[in-house]
Structure formats: structure tokens, C-alpha cells
Amino acid sequence: MSNAHAGxxxxxxxxxxxxLRGRARVPGDKSISHRAMIFGLLSVGRTTIEGLLEGDDVLRTAAACRALGATIERTGEGAWTVHGVGIGGLREPDGVLDFGNAGTGSRLMMGVVGGHPVTATFDGDASLRKRPMRRILDPLEMMGAEVIAQAEGGRCPITLRGAADPLPITYRTPVASAQIKSAVLLAGLNAPGRTTVIETEASRDHTEKMLAYFGATVRVSPEGEGGRRIELEGRPELRPAPVVVPADPSSAAFPMVAALIVEGSDIVLEGVMLNPLRTGLLTTLREMGASIEVLERRVEGGEEVADLRLRASALKGVDVPAGRAPSMIDEYPILAVAASFAEGETRMRGLHELRVKESDRLQAVADGLAAAGVDHAIEGDDLVVRGKGGHVPGGGLVATHLDHRIAMSFLVMGLATRAPMQVDDARMIETSFPIFVELMRGLGAEFA
Ligand SMILES: O=C(O)C1=C[C@@H](OP(=O)(O)O)[C@@H](O)[C@H](O)C1
Ligand SMILES: C=C(OP(=O)(O)O)C(=O)O
Structure with a gap:
């Protein structure tokens, strides 16, 4: 068992x-790290990865890629090599593929298995077992995969028999989700012909970018207002390619908001990825009046990155449109913390997808705000936070429900509340940001 799930x-x-003072670099992007392992598996030969996020979620994906035939080695800190078997070359795994807490790992790998003539059982922790998987199984069944066993409502444990000859399909994703899009495209890699995914709102595009980088023919075009059509030609020969993983903006969000709310802070976060489909939080914090300077813009691993200088700021409440949700979907818990320290009302619209993350994040955030004495309400799919300009009582105990982002958000909050904030379980932080406590302490944060 991993650290995250032990004890x-x-x-x-x-x-x-x-x-808070000083400079820090948060670990590699989780989305790109999962995909680097998967593209390594699906290429013939040796893929090298630098800056991999060595968090529990990604290590589970690495273990699953091994079980499907890849040889994977760690050669240094964040440095890994994957000897892949190529599209069509997967081996049937011996045991259950245990994805722990990871929605991304399990769903993307369902796509991989769904497009290959192998049978595999997918499982995970109590959080993953609650998450809806029908959204992945539905399109995979259309492509010819069969669900042999599933828990109630299409949940893990799930046994999936992949299609020997997957059908290329055209699929419109029912919600903006990079995980659904990616599962269909990954299954489509082994389909003879063109697999098309249409999304009404653009979600993170790491799979499309990496498909092209590893040598597949993939075309991305605009669809309606703000949507995209992605067309993939099946059965390419993927070529191994070196992957450099930029720093994860979803992890950077925690020290970023900490610096904004802790009086007198001035920090620099190095090499943060600025992929435009991931920068919704930056846009929102700027609208709130945050002092964020973008320094040394450059390109790393095919993504724009920059050093970000953050200084403590007087924030004001804003209205966050629902259309911004895909570009900051994992950042709402920490945005709610920033909003608690702002003057006035912040309304975050269209948060229904937060109900099906590692926890029901909408409820978990509301409960945490209540524990901290912050005036708030859930109105339909909206979260409303009424800040009082920097005065937050704190002093509460927050139930994290196996959710790393709930844990980190309320720990950041406690750095600036009058009384300490306690979280009931910090273990899951290991899934996405294993050095969170150490990095924050290095900047001056106090935990006990
Ligand atoms: O594709 C990915 O890497 C991810 C997609 C998002 O999930 P959805 O696809 O469910 O929106 C996000 O919440 C998750 O942390 C990572
Ligand atoms: C939703 C998240 O991850 P996953 O879906 O991979 O569990 C997250 O990291 O906030």
C-alpha cells in the first residue's frame, strides 16, 4: 500500500x-504526468520523462502501465524511462489495476484497455469507488468494449473486456471533461479509421497535444462557440519522445492564494504552466485585485510557462462565469478560500461537476467554510461566498473525505485565519502534491 492509503x-x-517569502517550484503537472506514462506504454521503444509528478495518483498509472507490458524505471528525481509495447501490443494484466484515489488514471486507462483485446479489472479507494464511470463506459461500449462486471451505477470495481477491433466513432461529450475526451481518443488509437470527439466547451488539451507530439495525425478545429472538434486517425505508429513536465498550475494555486491572503507576503513560483485551458484561476484572481506579475515567459515541454510573483493583496468579490469552469475546475476549493478573505460577495457559477470529484466538493467546501465561520450559500449549482475583507475567524475542523484539494485548501486558509484550522486527514495530499507541507514551510507557513 502507498503512503497515501497506509495507516x-x-x-x-x-x-x-x-x-510568506522566497522562491519555490511546485511539482510536475499531474495531467501531463499521467499521459506521459500512457504515451510511453503506447509507443514502441524508450520514452524519457523529466519532472514527473511522483505523487500516488501517477505512480498508480505507472503500475498499471507495467501490468499492461511496459518496462518502467526511475532514473533520478522526477526522471523516468518507459519502454513501451506500442498500440496493439498490450499484455493482459495478472491482477486488479488499483488506481487508488485517481479519477484521471483510472478513466484514461479504461480508454486504453477499451481499445485493446485484453480484459482488466479497475478498482480504487473508497473515494474512487463513488465516482461515476458510466460516462467512460458508454462511449467505450459504442466502440465495442464489454463491461463484464461493475458495481451499482457503473462504479468501480469494474471489469472491462476491450474491443479486438474497436469501431471508430464520433462522440459528443455530455459534459466538458478532458477525461471522457481522452478515454475515447485513447481507445480510438487502435481503431481503423477516424475517431472524432466533439466538446461543446473546450477542456484541457494535453491529450491532443501529446498525440501530435508522439506522431499521431490529429486535427483540432473550433466547434460552435468555445467548443472543439478533435479528429484522430487510428492505428498510427507512436514514436517515443522525450517529455518535460512543467510545474502544475493546479498545485501552484495553493501557495499562490496563500501569498495573497497572508499579510506582507511576497513569493515567486517558478516555471508554472500557463496553458490557456488551465489559467481560469489566474484570470479570476486578477479580477479580484490580486497582485500577480508574470516574469520570464518561456516555453518548456511544448507549454508556455512563467515565473509568477505574488504579493499579499486586498481582494474584492467577483462573479465567476460558468463558462470559465473547465479552465479552473480543480481550483474552486482554493478560490473559495481566497473569496473568504475578499471584501464582498463572490459568486462561482455552474459548479455541478464538483459534486463528482474525489468528494462532493461543493458540499465539502461549504462545510469547511461553515467550520471557519465564513458566510456562504449553495444556490443551485452556484457557490456564494460573502467575505469581510480579510477577517476570517477560523478555529474549525474540516472533514476532507479523502480529497487532497479540500485538505490543502483549508490548510492554506488556516495560515491567515485568527484561530488555527485543522483538517481531519492530510494523507491524500500525497496523491497530487507530496511536498506540499515542506514547500509551504520553506516559504514560512506554520503547521502543527
Ligand atoms: O484530464 C485530466 O487530466 C483531468 C481532467 C479533469 O477532470 P474531468 O475530465 O472530470 O473534468 C480534472 O478535474 C482532473 O483533475 C484532471
Ligand atoms: C479531480 C481531480 O483528480 P482526478 O479526477 O484525477 O481524481 C483533482 O486532482 O482535483
């Missing part, structure tokens, strides 16, 4: 801290 719950408290 008993580990409570942790954050204490009101002095100004």
Missing part, C-alpha cells in the same frame, strides 16, 4: 503565519 488518518493544523 490511520493524519490530522494536521495550519497556524496563522508571518509573511
Amino acid at each position: 490511520a488518518a493524519q490530522p494536521l493544523s495550519a497556524l496563522r503565519s508571518g509573511p
